[in-house]
Amino acid sequence: MNLLHGLFSVLFIVEFSELQGKHGFFSQALLKGEVIENMSQAKFVAGIHTPANHPNDINKKITRRCTAFILSKTEIITNAHCVYDAPYVYVVADTKVVSDVNQKFKIKVEKENIAWHPHYSHLIFGAFDIAKITLKTPLEFSDTVGSIELVDKDYKLNNQSEVVTVYGYGVMNNTGPLILRRCDANFMSDVERANTFKTSQTLYFTTGEATNDGEIITPGDSGGPVVSKTNGKIVGITTGYGTTGGRGMFLPITLFLDFIHDPKSVKPIPPPLTPNEAKFIADITVPGKFLTAYKEDFADAGENAQLKFNAIILSKTEILTCAHSVLGAPYVYVTVNKLSRNATELKVTEDQIEIHEKYALSRFAFNVAKITLEEPLKFNDNVGSIDLVDKDYKMNDPSEMVTVYGDMILDGTMRTRRYDTKYLDGAKCKPILGAAFDANYLMCYTLNGSMGTPSTFGGPMISKKNNKLVGMTIFHSSDEPVVFQPIAPLLDWIRKPNVRRNQRRRMA
Known part of the structure; x- marks a missing residue:
């Protein structure tokens, strides 16, 4: 896109x-x-x-x-x-x-x-x-x-x-x-x-x-x-x-x-986040020639062509992002402390990236990847993690407010912002989004164009009730609901060790 x-x-x-x-x-x-x-x-x-x-x-x-x-x-x-x-x-x-x-x-x-x-x-x-x-x-x-x-x-x-x-x-x-x-x-x-x-x-x-x-x-x-x-x-x-x-x-x-x-x-633009407010958000930069999910768009991409995605810092060594953002790339770059002058860029190779085994390009579900860093991040006021919701957390309260974070275009430029919204039950989005949307694993929220439009994927959704990570943005377009991946059903996969990396270490 x-x-x-x-x-x-x-x-x-x-x-x-x-x-x-x-x-x-x-x-x-x-x-x-x-x-x-x-x-x-x-x-x-x-x-x-x-x-x-x-x-x-x-x-x-x-x-x-x-x-x-x-x-x-x-x-x-x-x-x-x-x-x-x-x-x-x-x-x-x-x-x-x-x-x-x-x-x-x-x-x-x-x-x-x-x-x-x-x-x-x-x-x-x-x-x-x-x-x-x-x-x-x-x-x-x-x-x-x-x-x-x-x-x-x-x-x-x-x-x-x-x-x-x-x-x-x-x-x-x-x-x-x-x-x-x-x-x-x-x-x-x-x-x-x-x-x-x-x-x-x-x-x-x-x-x-x-x-x-x-x-x-x-x-x-x-x-x-x-x-x-x-x-x-x-x-x-x-x-x-x-x-x-x-x-x-x-x-x-x-x-x-x-x-x-x-x-x-029409409400005023939410101000850009400060480095501290965005301390658990990272960026993923992928060379365009490796973007499997955007193969047609980047067919002629050169060495300098690249696309940015959002990601979420789970711990000092774990980064969560969308699978389609990193699929097929032999390496990507992770940027932390992204809003500060002291932003740090780390090169991450393919063996540090694990994509959910059930993910497929043809559908939205299980669109998640975990990156394991070689060296632990140094947490400070501008770099930190966000807690995950519990496994039994249920998204069944339509009145619950959540905060969506991510890079958004509002005033002609892309900036990292946040805005509040309410999520919808996946069954309400199924007729709109079609066969690629699996309501058993996905949910959605309505696009609030007056407050912000997510321009990148992988941004966190945080519950205002418990201040924990409840979802991650994985798809949107200008005239359709935004699709997000609930975190609770993925907790076992997120918390398990990077099997692919451990296998390669043993082989080495």
Whole structure:
């Protein structure tokens, strides 16, 4: 399962002659799509601009100008980077050109009526880059000012033949003007996206080349709507353009419906863990060419290609992780004290790794491996172990809270975090996950995207009731429950000596 990490540019207009003249910051981006001559064709599109010299503008010379769309008479949606930390912005509607003059509708909106996604970070462009503006005075709808609907939560961005229309006040050259245009494009396949953008976060979807003349996205298009030509509804919001031509990168609107309907319903990002809080979590680094479970994805992997997984420190000599993470690798690297500057990396060879004898790639059950270290770890404030639950521990209380630990992508970067959730009985996940899910040995929990999405496997699940290890994450995807391996049924296997290693020692 690939995690794609994207490269893209921030799309706001900088009215700063030195920056533009000397560096040609936006000279590469020209959109030649259809110019909107009649606003009735795009009555749901609005413009945003934040005047320069506001108190939070450090440079005192920057004006941000973006696109937005009208959701209702009082609701405007745009990018977070277009409004972030500004004490006020202006919303303009019924206009073919975004400027400071001659606007039919120019509404000043104060900061208290602007909500950007709580997971957005201005330091990491693109991720969770969405904001909602609430107008105190409702817009007057007409033939040239109106709203547009959002797609439903179950809408899937998987039809490459579907055409979407991207709208935006894209700039034609370094100085403007910002003229409203639209441009048609198709969805990119995952393979084409990977080849084009190399790595791109799963938060985004991308388009291929425009079906009409020109590139898709240019500066000024930030926050613009992406509309399905099939149903006429919003499917995405522009957040950036890729390093290849003008291919667009967009946030799927389905991921942000909760925020759009009620910004306060989305909880802030849990902070990254301190080294002490993550002292029982380790990392497993595997050279890509050895990844048996990812053979197709890493068929052409070179010496430097690698993938990281989480692991759990059980004792000074025992590390627990997923079987599929280490299967077939003649060696891997274990990193302890991972969040500290004094992190320690240990090379572990195949004879130190034992995979559960019942594990098979075709299913999830018994997806567990134990690593036995040559030299005991030195425990301290940042390196330690976690206790295991007893063998008779039963996961039969649906009200019990557990804490999931692991590397998660929330603000555009992968960090080690934790969040609380409730587990589900395996029988409830069986119909969703199919034959590979064995409810006799596995359980699951619902994905809480607003608090965190595990991005690696092997992370611990700890009971808040007894503070002991009750499970380990072994599988997840963006739209399915997370599968975890309960620890209690595996205690006999976990506690037995490394048979494989002892056999090799006797042979030696």
